[in-house]
Amino acid sequence: MTSLIETRALARNFGAVTAAADINVTINAGEIVGVIGSNGAGKTTFINMVTGYLPPSSGEILFKGKSILGKTPRQVMRAGICRSFQVAQLFPDLTVLDNVLIAYGMLKKGSLSLLRPLANARSIQQAETLLEEYGIAEYLPEMVVTLPQGVRKLLDIALAMIGKPEVLLLDEPTSGVAIDDKFELMDTVMRAVRSSGSAVLFVEHDMEVIARYSTRLLAFYDGRVLADGPTAEVMSDEKVKEFVTGHHLEISSPKEPAHA
Amino acid sequence: MKIATILLIAAAIAALAAGLVMPGWLTFMLTLALAKGLVVLGLLLLMRAGLVSFGQGLYYCLGAYCVGIAGDYLQTQNALLLMLLAVVACVALAAIIGLLLCRYRDIFFAMFSMAFSMILYGILVKSTAFGSTDGFNVKPPLLFGWTPGGESSPMMAYGLAVVAVTGVGIFVWNYLRSPMGYAGEAIRENEIRVEYLGVSVRKVIYIKYLLAAAMAGLGGAITALAAGHIDPEMAYWTTSGEFVFIALMGGTGHAAGPVLGSIIFELLRTYAFQISPYTWQMILGTALLAIILYLPKGVWSLVERITKRIAA
Amino acid sequence: MKLVIAMLMDGMIYASWLFLIAAGLTLIYGVMRILNMAHGSFYAIGAYAGASLVGFYLAGGYPPWGAYLVLLGAAIFSGIIIGLLVERGLLRFMYGRDEVVMILVTYAILLILEDVIKLAWGVDAYFAYQPYTLLGRTKLVGLSYANYDIALIFISASICFLLWWGLNRTRQGKLLQAVIHDRDTAAFLGINVTRMFTVTFVIGAVLGTFAGALTAPGISVMPGIGIEVIILAFAVVVIGGLGSIGGALTGALIVGLARSASVHLYPEAELFVIYGVMAVVLAFRPQGLFAIATARKI
Numbered sequence: 001m002t003s004l005i006e007t008r009a010l011a012r013n014f015g016a017v018t019a020a021a022d023i024n025v026t027i028n029a030g031e032i033v034g035v036i037g038s039n040g041a042g043k044t045t046f047i048n049m050v051t052g053y054l055p056p057s058s059g060e061i062l063f064k065g066k067s068i069l070g071k072t073p074r075q076v077m078r079a080g081i082c083r084s085f086q087v088a089q090l091f092p093d094l095t096v097l098d099n100v101l102i103a104y105g106m107l108k109k110g111s112l113s114l115l116r117p118l119a120n121a122r123s124i125q126q127a128e129t130l131l132e133e134y135g136i137a138e139y140l141p142e143m144v145v146t147l148p149q150g151v152r153k154l155l156d157i158a159l160a161m162i163g164k165p166e167v168l169l170l171d172e173p174t175s176g177v178a179i180d181d182k183f184e185l186m187d188t189v190m191r192a193v194r195s196s197g198s199a200v201l202f203v204e205h206d207m208e209v210i211a212r213y214s215t216r217l218l219a220f221y222d223g224r225v226l227a228d229g230p231t232a233e234v235m236s237d238e239k240v241k242e243f244v245t246g247h248h249l250e251i252s253s254p255k256e257p258a259h260a
Numbered sequence: 261m262k263i264a265t266i267l268l269i270a271a272a273i274a275a276l277a278a279g280l281v282m283p284g285w286l287t288f289m290l291t292l293a294l295a296k297g298l299v300v301l302g303l304l305l306l307m308r309a310g311l312v313s314f315g316q317g318l319y320y321c322l323g324a325y326c327v328g329i330a331g332d333y334l335q336t337q338n339a340l341l342l343m344l345l346a347v348v349a350c351v352a353l354a355a356i357i358g359l360l361l362c363r364y365r366d367i368f369f370a371m372f373s374m375a376f377s378m379i380l381y382g383i384l385v386k387s388t389a390f391g392s393t394d395g396f397n398v399k400p401p402l403l404f405g406w407t408p409g410g411e412s413s414p415m416m417a418y419g420l421a422v423v424a425v426t427g428v429g430i431f432v433w434n435y436l437r438s439p440m441g442y443a444g445e446a447i448r449e450n451e452i453r454v455e456y457l458g459v460s461v462r463k464v465i466y467i468k469y470l471l472a473a474a475m476a477g478l479g480g481a482i483t484a485l486a487a488g489h490i491d492p493e494m495a496y497w498t499t500s501g502e503f504v505f506i507a508l509m510g511g512t513g514h515a516a517g518p519v520l521g522s523i524i525f526e527l528l529r530t531y532a533f534q535i536s537p538y539t540w541q542m543i544l545g546t547a548l549l550a551i552i553l554y555l556p557k558g559v560w561s562l563v564e565r566i567t568k569r570i571a572a
Numbered sequence: 573m574k575l576v577i578a579m580l581m582d583g584m585i586y587a588s589w590l591f592l593i594a595a596g597l598t599l600i601y602g603v604m605r606i607l608n609m610a611h612g613s614f615y616a617i618g619a620y621a622g623a624s625l626v627g628f629y630l631a632g633g634y635p636p637w638g639a640y641l642v643l644l645g646a647a648i649f650s651g652i653i654i655g656l657l658v659e660r661g662l663l664r665f666m667y668g669r670d671e672v673v674m675i676l677v678t679y680a681i682l683l684i685l686e687d688v689i690k691l692a693w694g695v696d697a698y699f700a701y702q703p704y705t706l707l708g709r710t711k712l713v714g715l716s717y718a719n720y721d722i723a724l725i726f727i728s729a730s731i732c733f734l735l736w737w738g739l740n741r742t743r744q745g746k747l748l749q750a751v752i753h754d755r756d757t758a759a760f761l762g763i764n765v766t767r768m769f770t771v772t773f774v775i776g777a778v779l780g781t782f783a784g785a786l787t788a789p790g791i792s793v794m795p796g797i798g799i800e801v802i803i804l805a806f807a808v809v810v811i812g813g814l815g816s817i818g819g820a821l822t823g824a825l826i827v828g829l830a831r832s833a834s835v836h837l838y839p840e841a842e843l844f845v846i847y848g849v850m851a852v853v854l855a856f857r858p859q860g861l862f863a864i865a866t867a868r869k870i
Contacts, residue, residue, distance in 0.1 A: 051456070077458045089456070091449035102446050105439035106457040117437040163458065312672050360855055367607050367671050371810050372854055375847040378803060382843025497803055501679060508676065538690045545683030549662075552677060 002029050002064075004167050004199055005050060005081070010059030012045055012223075019045040020223045023059070027167060032190075033201040034214030034231060036244055041220035043203045044086060047169045051083050052076040063167075082165035086172045086203075088156035092145045096136070096155060099144060100127040103159045134158045135188055149176040150185055157189055161196065168193060170202035174209055182206060186213055207245060211235070219244045265430060272426040279418045288414040288486065293526035294421035295482040300506045300518035301425075301432050302475030305468045307512045308436070310448030311365065315373030316503045318357075318380050319350040319473045321495035323480025324398075325390070326350075328490050331399040339401035339420060343481045350477030351470055358469040362462045377495050384492035395491025398484045417486035424478055425519060433515040435471075444468060505544065508551055511558020520560055578715055579829070579836050585721045587828025588728030592786065593801055594808040594820040595731060596779030602752050602815030603772040605671055606663070609678040612802025613685035614654060614777050616793075618784025620689060621650040623698035623793040630702055639703045647785035648778055654685075655777030659770055667769070682802070690795055697794040704789035724786065731779070735817050748772065752815070807850045813860030822861055826853075 003026045010023040020042040027033055037043050048054035050061055052073045061069050068076055091099050097119075104126060105118045131137040134154045139147060147155070153173060160168060173189060174182040186209055193200050201218075204210050210217060210231065217234040219227040221243045227234045234240055279287055299320050306313050323346035330345050331337060357376055364372050385393050403416055435441045443464045446454045451461050484490050493499060502525075510521020528547075532540045555561065597611045625646045626639045658681060666677050707719035739745040750758040751768050759765045784797075791797070808827050812819025827846055834845040841848075853861065 053452075072460075073452075073455045074458050074460055077456055083456065085452075089450055089453040091446055091453065093449055094445060098442070098445075102439075102442050103457050105442060106446075106454070106459040108439075113438050114440045115431075115434045115438050117434075118439045118442050119437070159453070159457070310672075312675070314675075360851075363858060364854075367675060367814070368810075368854070368858065370672060370675060371607075371806055372851070374803070375807065375810075375850045375854075379844055379847040379851065382841075382845075382847060385843060386840045498799060504676065504679075538695070539687050541683040542687035545680040545685075545687075548676065548680035548683065552666075552673060552680070 003027070003062075004029055004064060005201075006062040006065075007046075007050065008060040008062070010046070010049060010061065011057050012042075012049060012054065013057050018223045020049065020056075023223075023225055025218060025225060025228070027199055027201055029166070029199055030197070031199050032193075032213060032215045033199075034210040034217045035201060035203045035220060036205070036207070036210060036217065036240075037203075037220030037226075038244065041244075042223040043220050044171055045223075046220070047083055047171050047201075047203070050076070050169065051081060077163055077165075080163075080166040081169065082160040082163040082167075083169040084153070084157045084160045084171055084173060086175060088152040090144045090152060090155060090159070092143070094144060096131065096139045096142055096144060096147070097124070097127055099155060099159065100130055100162075103162045107162060130158055130162065133192055150178065150181045153177055154185060154188065158192075161192055161198075164196060165198050168198045168200045170200065172203050172205065174204065174206060182209055183212070207235070264433075268426060268430060272422055275422050276419060279415060279422070284414055287418045289526050289530055290523065291414055291418045291421045291486040292483060293523045294418075294425045294519070295479040295486065296503065296506060296525070297425055297519040297522035298421075298428055298479035298482070299476040299503050300510065300522055301428055301515065302472030302479075303503050303507045304432065304512045304515070304518050305435070305444065306472050307507055308441070308448065309444035309465060309468055311465065311468075312370050312504060313373040313472070314370045314497060314500045314504060315375070315377035316472065316476045317495045317497065317500035318373070318377035319354065319476035320480040320483070320499065320503075321377075321380060321384070321490075321492065322350050322353060323347070323477030324484035324490040324494055325384070325480075326477070327401075327481045327484040328396060328398045329390070331401070337399055337402045339403050339416065339485055342401060342485070343420070343424075343478060346477045346481035347474050350473045350480075354470050354473030358466050358473075361469060362465040374497050374500060377500055378497060381492050381495040381497075384495060391491070393492060395489060395493075398488050398490060400488065401485050414486060417482060420485065421482050424482060428475055428478070429515050429519060436515065440464065440467065505548055507558075508548065509558055511560035513557050514560050514564070516563075517558050517560035520563070521558065524559065574713055574715070575836060577713055579832050581712065581715070581717060582835065583825075583829035583832035584725055585717075585828075586832055587824040588725045589783070589787065590804065590808050590828055591728050591732060591821055591824035592724075592783035593780065593805045594812075594824055595735060595817065596776035596783070597805050598809045598812070598815055598817060598820040599735070599779065600773055600776035601809070602817075603748060604667075604769055605815075606674045606678065607671065607806075607814070608776070609675060609802055610658060610681040610685055611678075611776070611780050611805060612798035612800075613682050613689065614651065614780030614798075615784040615787075615801050616689055616798030617650050617654055617685070618647050618781025619788040619791075619793045619797060620693045620698065620784075621646040621781065622785030622788040623700040624693060626700040626703060626789070627698065630700075636702055636706055639700075639706070643703060643785045643788070644782075647782040650785075651778030651781035652774055654781070655774035656770070658777070659773040663773070664766070664769070682798070686795070686798065689798075695795055697792040698788075699792055700789050702789070718790075720789065727786065731782075732817070732821055739817065804846065807846050810860055811850050811853045813857075813862035816860075816862040819860060819862035 005027040007023050007025050010020060012020040023046060035043050045054065049056045052071045052075065055070070060067060063079055063081060068079060091102065101118050101123055104123060128137060128140065131140055136151050136154050139151055144152065153176065157170065157173060174185055177185055190213060214231045216229065217231040218225055219234055219240045226243060227237045227240050299316050303313060303316050326346040326349045327342045330342055336342065361369060361372060384390060390396055401416065443454065443459060447461055447464060454461050480494065506521040506525050507518060509525065510517035529540065532543050551558065593615055597608060600606055600608050622643045625642050629639060629642045630636065662681065666674065704718060704720045707723065709716050709718055710722065739749060747763050748768060750763060751765055755765060808823040809820055811826055812823030826849060830845050830849045831842060834841045
């Protein structure tokens, strides 16, 4: 297995608060890695650091053996790491079609043409195909502000996948999505990921989703990686039960409050 | 060529022809309106990206002073050369200031651009060589050694204004449909997403800022040629405020908005000033409030609504 | 040496004047997130009200010392009226809009008030120099200063102290700080945010008219003074960091001293230097010197 992302002793402080400390994580090609941990355990901080949004206080981040430390989100994205967001980051006052067209338009080489129209028969066709793949083609002419939460999440992930990433980082893909729709959403995303061959790291609170989709599991606690290994092993780890999942693992807490 | 473009060029030719029979004062007023329209077309690019510049007067004034100063010191009266000089100077200055400004958003962008414009104002007011607060007169320009309609005629500046607005208008119209144009919308809506789509937000804003400066400089140059007189007031913040007002009134949804807005603005001003000079600003202020409250997409959105109804 | 003292004195006088104008502007921004362009008009209204009432009062042959009370009364009275009118009559319908939109709204108010002033007071200049000359002058190492200007420094310092004390040492001030910190949570905790807004805006407006009324005896009060002043006040508050009283004080001192240095050493740069300082500060501290922190976005 070739390692795609490798972090070494990654740490981040906010003043006296330690948001992440000594994080050594390797993500290999083809892996589907789940991440669990309570709020403030450092999950989003980890994603923000890997994608260049937040500079680490210390440590090293390698992508395919080369350091990507100090690169901007844009450079990291161009290198092949894309992400989704806990709160979908979209263009709310534009239509779904425009959102996708912009994403495709930005991606092309010499993308910032001044005079060639962004919307043409070919680019619209391309956008329709993408939205069909994610099962949200019916929303094409809708404004993003009017979309249900689940559709926004899917669109957010679809925009990330347009970059054809080698690694896709998903920050709570099912948060804010109705319980009944969680698996459908994850099925859709996993189908797309499989066809592109990307490795995936996803942050998730729902243990059923973790159990069903991840092959490997990272448990974060207090800014550190508490456990790292095959999902079943980590889930039955005593420390993880005590500090991360609590004792109600078997009940699998479906009543988890949604994050806005 | 698209039908819209052909129609627009036809309209421009009609406007030129009309200039031959229009009374002088109307030609003059329309020239000033179109010159302002150029500035506002540039402002539109910024405003679509969510950036309100309260300092476009900087380039408007710089463009005008370039024409005046070059006319005096370079001994040239060639209108096209003077206009080109003005645009080059504005883009050069914007290339420096833009590096700084493209890091700012919201009120900071507005205030910072205003500060730069006030710096130019401060310099000009204290520079006796350029007539300080009084400004100075611009030599009458020539077009290839020829003054159409005689030296006192406003015809030439009008012609230049119509051609410039048509050209810039077509450019902006296409620009708004291009990836670069959409990038502006995207930045207004969500910068984080734009960065994660692999595009530099600052670069996009920088390019827009340069384009806006070029258009403002062109507008200033034409104003100088048409009015024959320039003064530091062009860089004062109230002038920049006027441009923002026109942009809001015309609407930023379409390239025609700024042109329509500036013509209405000049007409309003001419008449309001004649009828009641002490309530002109009150009328402006009330209109601005009304637009913000009831017509946030400007007068052009009315035109669009009407044409849609006719089409349906 | 004499030059340095002259520069410092002029700088301090100018800075205290700037602080008086900037204090209301920054207070309103801090609490309401409105960069109030109409603050310049408040200043002008205060100046007109002060100058015309003082003229009226002195023409009646009353004791000249009373003119100071008239100035104060004119400032407070006009400030409360215009503040209430603008906030209750207009701004409250606009709350929750984008900060840039609010700039445009207050710009519209500025335009309207400019003409209201012309309609109310005409376009001729008003003079009310008596309060200025009445206090006499003081010699300081061979330089002569109007005692009125020196008093301005103390008044400005007292206003600064009062604002600090009011915000940090009173119950109402602490509630206001809660609103500044997090409007929604404050409302949730039962603080009457709407009333806080009204009170803040009126206090800010009174600070504006007060600055105008205090300035009136030293200048000729004529149309356009508000337009000139607002842009200076912007420079001051932006340098200090919008919404911070301490920032307004620092900004006023920086701009005041820089301008007076320029006036004494290189008068051509007088106007340039103010905005030059602003540009330099913003280039290194984009949010101003004392900025309010913003929260994580993703």
